[in-house]
Ligand SMILES: Nc1ncnc2c1ncn2[C@@H]1O[C@H](COP(=O)(O)OP(=O)(O)OP(=O)(O)O)[C@@H](O)[C@H]1O
């Protein structure tokens with residue numbers, strides 16, 4: 001990407017000197033990265049290098065021990081911000097899907113939109129743009145059904161997650177985060193827990209979401225997918241970003257010796 | 268055997284003709300009221316305490332609340348129910364200048380007491396729920412308490428239902444101590460028949476049978492509820 005194009009893009013996440021340690025153990029040793037609207041960033045690196053920790057710090061699932069994370073201009077690493085508000089604009093997709101076991105597929109998708117919109121309605125009816133709790137529910141249901149239709153699972157609306165295959169679960173998890181209309185979605189190895197024959201359907205959906213312009217940060221071991229979909233790839237090792245760049249140069253001409261070694265093992 | 272037949276006759280006579288059945292009904296009603304309301308209060312208190320105990324403790328307030336809960340649980344688990352009843356009835360009520368019947372005091376003491384036990388049951392239930400459930404809720408921007416109420420606690424309750432059933436059965440059986448504060452329960456009712464008829468064998472046998480029937484009925488009820496709540500596990 002040219003320097004010119006980069007400057008024209010709107011910054012959405014700006015990470016400065018991010019550090020995280022568990023007890024005495026330093027896991028992230030100062031991460032700096034800027035993510036713009038529409039970016040598809042893939043994060044790769046050896047096991048235990050801190051990829052998940054980095055991703056989980058971005059929405060403060062892990063509280064950073066140092067540095068700043070500006071999301072839409074607000075430093076969410078600051079413990080005094082209401083993190084729930086910001087998380088409503090930041091989806092997250094987990095390796096193990098984490099669908100709500102006690103809710104049907106439809107309820108899984110509707111729960112957060114209904115809850116946050118109802119809270120907004122109660123707080124300030126005029127500003128919320130909604131007229132009643134019933135209207136919120138009806139609209140959320142309509143949106144959820146449209147999302148289910150899109151992934152071809154509308155007939156599964158009323159079943160519980162335990163009856164779905166892994167691929168179906170993960171696709172439902174992805175549309176569950178889409179239902180909140182987030183500005184960015186974080187993915188932590190979304191296909192690692194899947195049987196090989198189900199990886200494709202999940203990656204297809206992620207491609208589609210990417211094509212629609214969603215900002216995505218994806219920790220993955222799927223190098224082919226990273227090369228194809230990402231506009232930037234980050235290599236994390238030892239809690240630092242050792243190399244970052246467009247996939248063409250990143251994979252074809254890696255500079256960092258650790259990255260070279262890593263790629264020679266996984267490619 | 269002829270002697271036993273006469274004893275039964277004598278019991279039935281006192282049961283039917285001298286108001287024994289009214290006492291028994293009153294005792295049964297009190298036993299059930301104290302156990303049911305005690306359990307409900309206990310579940311409410313126990314759930315709140317369990318939630319306080321699993322809240323992340325970065326801030327001051329959760330830490331203070333946690334200390335209060337620890338003290339509460341220690342206090343109620345560390346003393347016998349009878350002692351708690353006596354202290355409430357004969358010490359706390361006069362000091363506070365409150366007027367309560369033995370049954371009312373029993374309901375509260377049973378609730379407070381089982382709250383301490385249920386909090387431990389509930390806590391293990393909450394900890395048995397996959398942490399990913401809480402993470403998914405929080406990642407969607409739901410608060411800790413919303414996720415707890417909507418997602419974690421319903422799954423926790425499902426996991427601990429058999430244990431909660433046992434707690435209820437224990438409460439039913441323990442109601443036999445409420446006579447210490449002058450409440451009529453099954454024990455008081457059948458003792459009344461016994462001392463009036465000078466014949467204790469049959470009344471106490473019938474009392475034992477009533478307890479057994481109650482326990483079996485509750486066990487069946489819990490089985491039905493488990494099935495209902497198990498819906499989300501079944502393929503459809
Ligand atoms: N909650 C925690 N408490 C203590 N240590 C942790 C915790 N979470 C992660 N770590 C440690 O931090 C390091 C980085 O873990 P992380 O999960 O971020 O690695 P990763 O790059 O995602 O690895 P993988 O590819 O295996 O998922 C590991 O050594 C791990 O043991």
Ligand SMILES: [Mg+2]
Pocket residue numbers: 051052053188189
């Ligand atoms: Mg990981």
